[in-house]
Amino acid sequence: xxxxxxxxxxxxxxxxxxxxxxxxxxxxxxxxxxxxxxxxxxxxxxxxxxxxxxxxxxxxxxxxxxxxxxxxxxxxxxxxxxxxxxxxxxxxxxxxxxxxxxxxxxxxxxxxxxxxxxxxxxxxxxxxxxxxxxxxxxxxxxxxxxxxxxxxxxxxxxxxxxxxxxxxxxxxxxxxxxxxxxxxxxxxxxxxxxxxxx
Amino acid sequence: xxxxxxxxxxxxxxxxxxxxxxxxxxxxxxxxxxxxxxxxxxxxxxxxxxxxxxxxxxxxxxxxxxxxxxxxxxxxxxxxxxxxxxxxxxxxxxxxxxxxxxxxxxxxxxxxxxxxxxxxxxxxxxxxxxxxxxxxxxxxxxxxxxxxxxxxxxxxxxxxxxxxxxxxxxxxxxxxxxxxxxxxxxxxxxxxxxxxxx
DNA sequence: CCACCTCGACCGAACGGTCGGTCCATATCC
DNA sequence: GGATATGGACCGACCGTTCGGTCGAGGTGG
Numbered sequence: 001x002x003x004x005x006x007x008x009x010x011x012x013x014x015x016x017x018x019x020x021x022x023x024x025x026x027x028x029x030x031x032x033x034x035x036x037x038x039x040x041x042x043x044x045x046x047x048x049x050x051x052x053x054x055x056x057x058x059x060x061x062x063x064x065x066x067x068x069x070x071x072x073x074x075x076x077x078x079x080x081x082x083x084x085x086x087x088x089x090x091x092x093x094x095x096x097x098x099x100x101x102x103x104x105x106x107x108x109x110x111x112x113x114x115x116x117x118x119x120x121x122x123x124x125x126x127x128x129x130x131x132x133x134x135x136x137x138x139x140x141x142x143x144x145x146x147x148x149x150x151x152x153x154x155x156x157x158x159x160x161x162x163x164x165x166x167x168x169x170x171x172x173x174x175x176x177x178x179x180x181x182x183x184x185x186x187x188x189x190x191x192x193x194x195x196x197x198x
Numbered sequence: 199x200x201x202x203x204x205x206x207x208x209x210x211x212x213x214x215x216x217x218x219x220x221x222x223x224x225x226x227x228x229x230x231x232x233x234x235x236x237x238x239x240x241x242x243x244x245x246x247x248x249x250x251x252x253x254x255x256x257x258x259x260x261x262x263x264x265x266x267x268x269x270x271x272x273x274x275x276x277x278x279x280x281x282x283x284x285x286x287x288x289x290x291x292x293x294x295x296x297x298x299x300x301x302x303x304x305x306x307x308x309x310x311x312x313x314x315x316x317x318x319x320x321x322x323x324x325x326x327x328x329x330x331x332x333x334x335x336x337x338x339x340x341x342x343x344x345x346x347x348x349x350x351x352x353x354x355x356x357x358x359x360x361x362x363x364x365x366x367x368x369x370x371x372x373x374x375x376x377x378x379x380x381x382x383x384x385x386x387x388x389x390x391x392x393x394x395x396x
Numbered sequence: 397c398c399a400c401c402t403c404g405a406c407c408g409a410a411c412g413g414t415c416g417g418t419c420c421a422t423a424t425c426c
Numbered sequence: 427g428g429a430t431a432t433g434g435a436c437c438g439a440c441c442g443t444t445c446g447g448t449c450g451a452g453g454t455g456g
Contacts, residue, residue, distance in 0.1 A: 024309070024310075025309060025311050026224065026226050026309050026311065028224050028226035028227035029226035029309065029311045031440080031441065031442080032441080032442060032443080033440090033441085033442095041405095041406075041407090042406065042407045042408075043407090043408095043442090043443090044406080044407060044408075044409090044443085044444080044445085045405070045406045045407065047442095047443070047444080048404080048405060048406065049405090052442080052443080053442065053443090083391075109307070111222070111223060111224050111227065112222075113223050113224065113227045142392055143391065143392055144390050144391065144392055145388075145390060145391065145392045145393070146392070147384075148381055148384065148385055148390070149381075152373075152381060152385075153385060153390050155361070155364075155365055156358050156361065156382065156385055156386075157358075157390065158361070159357060159358050159359075159360070159361020159362070159364065160354050160355075160357050160358040160361070161357075162357070162361065163353070163354065163356070163357020163358070163360065163361060164357070166353075166357065167353055175350075183346055183347075183350060184354065186345075186346065187346055187350075187351060187354055187389075188354075188389065188390060189389050189390055189391045190343075190389040190391060191385075191386065191387050191388040191389030192342050192343060192346070192351050192355065192386060192387055193281075193341065193342065193343065193387045193388060194340055194341055194342055194343045194344070195343070229414075229415065229416080230415080230416060230417080231414085231415085231416095239431095239432075239433085240432065240433040240434075241416090241417085241433085242417085242418075242419085242432075242433060242434080242435095243431070243432045243433060245416095245417070245418080246430085246431060246432070247431090250416080250417080251416065251417090
């Protein structure tokens with residue numbers, strides 16, 4: 001077992017800093033000098049840990065994409081009625097989003113500007129397709145209203161979930177991710193209208 | 199009436215080009231040379247029409263903010279039951295979003311990187327506050343479910359509506375904005391669950 | 397125990413290139 | 427001919443990246 005390392009900067013801690021700064025100022029709006037200042041390393045030292053600014057982006061995006069795809073492989077997402085699988089994916093996605101907030105935020109804001117950006121957009125489309133299939137199956141099983149287009153429902157549902165990154169900040173006092181996920185499901189599945197008093 | 203002018207470029211047409219390119223590559227990721235190429239003007243000629251890249255951003259953001267605030271002043275948004283006012287604002291916002299798509303997209307992606315960006319974020323918060331008041335009033339009037347926090351409902355509702363900019367493209371064959379607005383309201387107000395057969 | 401060596405972490409300086417923006421001469425309209 | 431519109435040449439600042447070299451902890455031989 002290795003003794004407690006004395007290294008003060010590893011790739012992971014650098015990645016945390018980078019994701020935070022990228023999120024705040026945008027990838028294109030962040031210079032390597034910004035990252036240097038935020039990490040306490042000189043600009044040139046950054047290149048001792050990563051080979052380029054774009055690699056930093058790629059690593060950060062992987063930290064978001066990996067757990068998102070993992071959700072789609074969980075038992076709760078692959079067995080049972082489609083609407084229950086859909087609910088599971090939504091709740092778990094909210095949890096991943098909370099746990100990996102800076103990385104998921106970055107993922108949702110990426111453009112097709114660089115090769116890495118285009119790769120991330122492709123992966124996002126793959127993920128969306130999985131969910132779209134789930135919604136379509138739930139419509140066929142009679143659990144999701146058939147009067148709205150399934151693709152539209154998918155997009156709006158995930159627009160709602162993804163918008164969490166714009167304001168959700170975990171921490172003491174904040175709604176925890178599991179409770180938040182339940183609230184999101186309640187609103188999305190049952191609507192905001194008060195139950196009619198009848 | 200002016201004769202058919204030979205001027206090929208005015209500020210508005212330049213603004214259209216700029217908004218499109220900004221949306222595609224991001225504001226920071228767009229160089230003035232990119233705008234030069236896209237508009238057919240030389241880089242220096244751009245400065246004959248606008249004083250800076252940032253002014254171009256400001257003008258574009260105004261084209262989004264002005265009609266959005268106008269919606270909140272319409273009679274349908276100021277009289278009647280709160281839930282009906284809320285529905286009116288949602289439907290009209292979808293229409294504005296469709297009509298001013300590139301500008302609204304830009305508004306929703308702005309960071310606090312520049313002074314103009316921070317100004318836009320402030321205006322967005324003002325707009326959100328108006329809607330938050332509407333939701334809170336509808337809760338008090340008993341038309342919106344009281345078991346979810348009104349601020350949460352506001353944020354999720356507008357997260358859903360705003361996500362339209364990520365995929366909606368008007369044009370032949372596409373759902374028109376009014377019909378889309380109605381569908382958004384139906385999903386948000388009544389939920390995606392099929393009505394229980396009883 | 398200590399002189400020697402290795403090696404990963406780190407930095408200051410500078411590279412070629414691109415950035416937003418300026419200057420001034422020219423072309424085109426009324 | 428004067429206001430309007432345009433473009434080529436150019437500027438200083440800053441960009442991402444590279445390079446030569448320093449530093450100090452840990453291993454090794456005597």
